[in-house]
Amino acid sequence: xxxxxxxxxxxxxxxxxxxxxxxxxxxxxxxxxxxxxxxxxxxxxxxxxxxxxxxxxxxxxxxxxxxxxxxxxxxxxxxxxxxxxxxxxxxxxxxxxxxxxxxxxxxxxxxxxxxxxxxxxxxxxxxxxxxxxxxxxxxxxxxxxxxxxxxxxxxxxxxxxxxxxxxxxxxxxxxxxxxxxxxxxxxxxxxxxxxxxxxxxxxxxxxxxxxxxxxxxxxxxxxxxxxxxxxxxxxxxxxxxxxxxxxxxxxxxxxxxxxxxxxxxxxxxxxxxxxxxxxxxxxxxxxxxxxxxxxxxxxxxxxxxxxxxxxxxxxxxxxxxxxxxxxxxxxxxxxxxxxxxxxxxxxxxxxxxxxxxxxxxxxxxxxxxxxxxxxxxxxxxxxxxxxxxxxxxxxxxxxxxxxxxxxxxxxxxxxxxxxxxxxxxxxxxxxxxxxxxxxxxxxxxxxxxxxxxxxxx
Amino acid sequence: xxxxxxxxxxxxxxxxxxxxxxxxxxxxxxxxxxxxxxxxxxxxxxxxxxxxxxxxxxxxxxxxxxxxxxxxxxxxxxxxxxxxxxxxxxxxxxxxxxxxxxxxxxxxxxxxxxxxxxxxxxxxxxxxxxxxxxxxxxxxxxxxxxxxxxxxxxxxxxxxxxxxxxxxxxxxxxxxxxxxxxxxxxxxxxxxxxxxxxxxxxxxxxxxxxxxxxxxxxxxxxxxxxxxxxxxxxxxxxxxxxxxxxxxxxxxxxxxxxxxxxxxxxxxxxxxxxxxxxxxxxxxxxxxxxxxxxxxxxxxxxxxxxxxxxxxxxxxxxxxxxxxxxxxxxxxxxxxxxxxxxxxxxxxxxxxxxxxxxxxxxxxxxxxxxxxxxxxxxxxxxxxxxxxxxxxxxxxxxxxxxxxxxxxxxxxxxxxxxxxxxxxxxxxxxxxxxxxxxxxxxxxxxxxxxxxxxxxxxxxxxxxxxxxxxxxxxxxxxxxxxxxxx
Numbered sequence: 048x049x050x051x052x053x054x055x056x057x058x059x060x061x062x063x064x065x066x067x068x069x070x071x072x073x074x075x076x077x078x079x080x081x082x083x084x085x086x087x088x089x090x091x092x093x094x095x096x097x098x099x100x101x102x103x104x105x106x107x108x109x110x111x112x113x114x115x116x117x118x119x120x121x122x123x124x125x126x127x128x129x130x131x132x133x134x135x136x137x138x139x140x141x142x143x144x145x146x147x148x149x150x151x152x153x154x155x156x157x158x159x160x161x162x163x164x165x166x167x168x169x170x171x172x173x174x175x176x177x178x179x180x181x182x183x184x185x186x187x188x189x190x191x192x193x194x195x196x197x198x199x200x201x202x203x204x205x206x207x208x209x210x211x212x213x214x215x216x217x218x219x220x221x222x223x224x225x226x227x228x229x230x231x232x233x234x235x236x237x238x239x240x241x242x243x244x245x246x247x248x249x250x251x252x253x254x255x256x257x258x259x260x261x262x263x264x265x266x267x268x269x270x271x272x273x274x275x276x277x278x279x280x281x282x283x284x285x286x287x288x289x290x291x292x293x294x295x296x297x298x299x300x301x302x303x304x305x306x307x308x309x310x311x312x313x314x315x316x317x318x319x320x321x322x323x324x325x326x327x328x329x330x331x332x333x334x335x336x337x338x339x340x341x342x343x344x345x346x347x348x349x350x351x352x353x354x355x356x357x358x359x360x361x362x363x364x365x366x367x368x369x370x371x372x373x374x375x376x377x378x379x380x381x382x383x384x385x386x387x388x389x390x391x392x393x394x395x396x397x398x399x400x401x402x403x404x405x406x407x408x409x410x411x412x413x414x415x416x417x418x419x420x421x422x423x424x425x426x427x428x429x430x431x432x433x434x435x436x437x438x439x440x441x442x443x444x445x446x447x448x449x450x451x452x453x454x455x456x457x458x459x460x461x462x463x464x465x466x467x468x469x470x471x472x473x474x475x476x477x478x479x480x481x482x483x484x485x486x487x488x489x490x491x492x493x494x495x496x497x498x499x500x501x502x503x504x
Numbered sequence: 505x506x507x508x509x510x511x512x513x514x515x516x517x518x519x520x521x522x523x524x525x526x527x528x529x530x531x532x533x534x535x536x537x538x539x540x541x542x543x544x545x546x547x548x549x550x551x552x553x554x555x556x557x558x559x560x561x562x563x564x565x566x567x568x569x570x571x572x573x574x575x576x577x578x579x580x581x582x583x584x585x586x587x588x589x590x591x592x593x594x595x596x597x598x599x600x601x602x603x604x605x606x607x608x609x610x611x612x613x614x615x616x617x618x619x620x621x622x623x624x625x626x627x628x629x630x631x632x633x634x635x636x637x638x639x640x641x642x643x644x645x646x647x648x649x650x651x652x653x654x655x656x657x658x659x660x661x662x663x664x665x666x667x668x669x670x671x672x673x674x675x676x677x678x679x680x681x682x683x684x685x686x687x688x689x690x691x692x693x694x695x696x697x698x699x700x701x702x703x704x705x706x707x708x709x710x711x712x713x714x715x716x717x718x719x720x721x722x723x724x725x726x727x728x729x730x731x732x733x734x735x736x737x738x739x740x741x742x743x744x745x746x747x748x749x750x751x752x753x754x755x756x757x758x759x760x761x762x763x764x765x766x767x768x769x770x771x772x773x774x775x776x777x778x779x780x781x782x783x784x785x786x787x788x789x790x791x792x793x794x795x796x797x798x799x800x801x802x803x804x805x806x807x808x809x810x811x812x813x814x815x816x817x818x819x820x821x822x823x824x825x826x827x828x829x830x831x832x833x834x835x836x837x838x839x840x841x842x843x844x845x846x847x848x849x850x851x852x853x854x855x856x857x858x859x860x861x862x863x864x865x866x867x868x869x870x871x872x873x874x875x876x877x878x879x880x881x882x883x884x885x886x887x888x889x890x891x892x893x894x895x896x897x898x899x900x901x902x903x904x905x906x907x908x909x910x911x912x913x914x915x916x917x918x919x920x921x922x923x924x925x926x927x928x929x930x931x932x933x934x935x936x937x938x939x940x941x942x943x944x945x946x947x948x949x950x951x952x953x954x955x956x957x958x959x960x961x962x963x964x965x966x967x968x969x970x971x972x973x974x975x976x977x978x979x980x981x982x983x984x985x986x987x988x989x990x
Contacts, residue, residue, distance in 0.1 A: 113556075114556075115555065115556045121555070123555070128555065131555065133554075133555075133556075134549060134554070135549060137556060232556075232558060233556065233557075233558050234556040234557075235556050236555040236556050237555070237556065237558075239784075240783075240784035240785050241784035267560065268558060268560060269558050269785075270558070270559070270560055270561065270785065270786055270787055271784075271785065271787065342781060343781070343784060345590075345779070346588050346590060346599075346600055346779075346781055348599075349590055349592070349598060349599020349600055350553040350555070350597060350598045350599045351599075352592060352594075352599060354594045354597075354650065355552060355553065355597060355650070356554070365594070369592055389779060392590075392779035392780070392781050393777050393779055394777045394779075397779075397780070401781065
C-alpha cells in the first residue's frame with residue numbers, strides 16, 4: 048500500500064498506470080464510477096516532463112463523484128447527472144492539481160451524498176474493502192474503499208453528517224472532516240450548505256495532513272471559507288482528552304467500545320490525560336440534523352429541474368417535465384429528504400421545526416464550547432457498529448439515520464473531526480475512533496492521529 | 505357614476521423593483537447589461553445554476569442599496585441577511601430566488617412626492633431589500649425559450665406602506681421614486697428596458713370604513729402613466745363589483761397597456777408557499793455607521809436639494825416638474841442659476857416646452873447635452889432684444905438637436921431681430937399706408953390703445969418676425985402721433 052512519499056522514486060506515468068490497473072483489478076468492489084485515464088496519463092506525462100511540479104507531483108488520487116472534474120462526467124451517483132460534463136473543476140481539485148496530483152477517476156457515493164452505506168447510488172452499491180458482504184459505509188464509500196484497497200494513497204470525500212468519517216471507520220482508513228469553511232465548497236455538488244465540508248480519506252494521518260494543508264484556505268468563490276489557518280504541527284504538551292459518556296452506552300456495540308477504550312489507553316500511554324465528560328444534548332443531535340439538513344437539501348436540489356442540464360424525462364407540459372424528470376433523476380432517499388425538507392420549511396411549520404432545530408443547534412454548539420473550555424480533544428466512536436451487512440438497513444431509513452448519531456454533532460457545530468482506525472486483529476472488521484476538536488484545531492487532531500499511528504508502526 | 509365613486513376610498517401600496525447600475529450581477533461576475541445582447545450570453549455558471557456553484561455577493565450592489573436607503577430617508581440595517589424564496593419556473597435557474605425576507609438592508613423610510621397642484625403626498629416606506637432578478641421566458645406556441653441574461657441582475661424592492669389614496673398620488677409616488685433612484689445614481693432608470701417595475705396593490709372600501717377591502721395586485725407596470733391608469737381602472741372595477749353586491753377576489757392581475765384593462769392572473773388560492781429559508785451560502789452583511797456614512801457620501805444630489813436650489817427662481821409646478829424629470833436637466837438649470845438666474849429661468853421654460861411636446865413620460869433628452877455657455881448666450885440675446893422669444897425657442901430646438909452656437913444658428917435661420925430704427929421705420933410706414941390698417945388706425949385714434957397690437961403684428965409679419973416688437977410699437981405710436989398733429 049503506497050503512501051505519498053512512496054511515489055518519489057516512480058515516474059508519474061508509472062504511478063498512474065499502476066493505479067489504473069489496480070482500479071481495474073478491483074472492479075468487483077464497485078468503488079469507482081469512472082476512470083479518467085486519458086487525461087490522467089496526459090497530466091502524468093507533463094509531470095514527468097517537468098512542466099508540472101509540486102508537493103504531490105505524480106501522486107494519483109480519486110475524487111468522490113460529487114466533485115466537478117474534467118475528464119469524465121460528474122454524476123453525484125445519480126441518474127439526474129449521469130451525463131453531466133462539468134465546464135470547470137472544484138477549487139479543491141484545482142489546488143491539488145496545482146501541486147502536481149493526478150486525478151485518475153471518480154468514486155461511488157450515495158446519490159447526492161444522501162446516505163450512510165453507498166447503497167443509494169443509482170449505479171449500485173460499493174462493497175466493503177475488508178468484507179464484501181458488508182457495506183462500504185457512506186456516503187463517501189467509494190473513496191474509502193479505493194484507499195483501503197491501495198488503489199490510491201488518498202481520495203477526496205465530502206462530509207455533511209459523517210460521510211467521510213463513517214466509511215473511513217468501516218474500511219480502516221483515516222478520514223478527515225475539517226472545520227466548516229476550511230476547504231472551499233466551490234465546484235462540489237451541494238448537499239446541505241451549512242454543514243457540507245470537503246475532506247480527505249487517506250492511508251495515513253501524515254498523508255491526510257499534506258492533502259489538507261494544500262486544499263485549505265480562503266477561496267473568493269466560496270464566501271464561507273476561512274482564511275488559511277491550517278498548519279501541520281506536533282504535540283508540544285500533554286493533551287486533556289475527554290471521552291463523551293453519552294456516546295459509550297450499551298447502545299454502542301461492545302467491540303466498538305472496546306476499541307475506543309483501547310485507543311484511550313494508548314493516549315494515556317503517550318502522556319495525555321483522559322476523563323469521561325458529558326454531552327447531554329447528544330440525544331437531540333439526530334433530530335436537529337434530520338430537520339436542518341433535509342431543509343437545505345430540498346433547497347439545494349431544487350435546481351435539478353430538467354430545464355437547462357441533466358435528465359429531462361418529459362416534454363409535454365411544464366409541470367409534467369418537472370415531475371417526471373425529478374422522479375426519474377432522484378433516488379428514493381433523495382425524494383424522502385426533499386419531502387421532509389419541504390415540509391419543515393412550509394408555511395406554518397417553519398417555526399416549529401426549522402427555527403426550533405436551529406435554536407437547539409445553537410445549544411449544541413454552546414455545550415461543545417463548554418467542554419472545550421476544559422478539554423483539548425473529545426473522543427467518541429465514529430459509528431455505533433462496525434460495517435453492517437449489505438441490504439441490512441435498506442428498508443429502514445430510521446435505523447440507517449441512527450447510524451449517524453455519533454458523527455452529526457460535530458457537523459452541526461462545524462467542528463473538525465477525524466476518524467482514526469483502531470488497532471484490529473486479523474479477521475476483525477475495522478473500527479474508527481473519532482477525535483473531535485475545537486474549531487480550527489484540525490492540525491492538532493491530525494497531530495494526535497499521527498502520534499497514535501507512529502506509535503503503532 | 506361620480507356620486508357612487510364618492511362613496512368609496514381606495515388604498516394603494518406599491519412595490520417597486522429597481523435594477524441596480526452595477527457592472528456585474530448580484531452574485532456572479534457576468535455582465536449586468538444585457539441590453540441588445542443575444543440570449544444567454546450575459547450569464548455565468550452561477551447564473552445558470554450549475555451544480556456546485558456558490559453565490560459571491562457583489563459589494564457594489566450593497567453600496568448602491570445603502571445609497572438608495574439615503575434617498576428613501578431610511579435607516580440602514582447594521583446586520584442584514586439573505587434568504588431563499590423557492591418556486592419552480594424555468595426563468596429561475598436555482599429553483600429559488602435569493603432575496604431578503606427576514607432582515608432587509610433598508611429599514612423604514614419616507615418619501616414625499618409632489619403633486620401637480622403644488623401639494624404633495626407623504627408615503628412611508630416599510631422597508632427595501634436586495635434580491636436577484638429572474639430570467640425571461642418567451643413563448644412560441646408549442647414551446648418556450650429561456651433567456652437567463654437578466655437572471656441574477658441586482659434589484660432592490662422598495663415596499664411602501666398603504667399610504668396612497670388616488671391614481672394621481674400613485675403616479676406622483678412612482679415618479680418621485682424614479683427621480684430619487686436616478687438622481688442618487690442607484691439605477692440607469694431605463695424604463696423601456698424594465699430598470700424600474702411597479703406592482704400596485706389596490707383595495708377599495710366605503711369611505712370611513714375601519715377595515716380595508718380585499719386587494720388586487722397589478723403586477724409589472726413599467727411606466728408612471730400605466731401606474732396611474734391601472735389604479736384608476738382597478739378603482740372603477742372594484743367599485744362596480746361592490747356596488748353590484750359582489751366581492752373583490754384577492755388576486756394577482758396583469759395590465760394590458762393597449763386595452764387599458766387589468767385581467768386576472770392568479771388567485772390567492774393558487775398562491776405559492778415559498779418555503780423561505782436563510783441562505784447558508786452567504787454570510788450576513790455587516791455595516792458600521794462609519795461605513796454607511798462613507799458609502800452614502802457617494803450619493804448624487806437628490807431632487808429636494810435641487811428643489812431648494814431652484815426655489816429662488818420661482819418656477820411654477822409644471823415647469824419644475826419638467827426640469828426635475830431628469831437629473832441632467834435639474835443639474836443644468838441649477839448650474840445656470842449660479843451664473844445667470846434669467847438664463848436659468850428661460851432654460852426652465854424651454855425645457856418645459858420640450859416636455860409638453862411629447863407625453864409626460866421621460867423621453868430621451870437632447871437638451872441636456874448643451875453647453876451652459878450656449879444657453880447663457882441664447883438667454884442674453886433675448887435680454888438684449890437680438891432675438892424674439894419665439895425665435896429663441898426655434899434656436900433652442902435647433903441647438904438641442906444639433907448643438908452649435910446660438911448666434912450662428914440665429915444668423916443662418918435669419919432670425920436676428922432688427923433693432924435698426926430706420927429699417928423698422930420703413931416697415932412701420934408701409935404698414936400704416938396699407939389700407940388694411942385703416943380700421944386699426946381709426947380705432948387707436950378713437951382711444952382704443954389695444955388696437956396697436958394688430959399693427960405691431962403686421963410689422964412683425966412684414967419683417968418676417970425679425971423686427972424688434974417693442975421698437976415697432978414705439979415707432980408706430982410715434983408716427984401716429986406725428987400724423988395726428990399734422
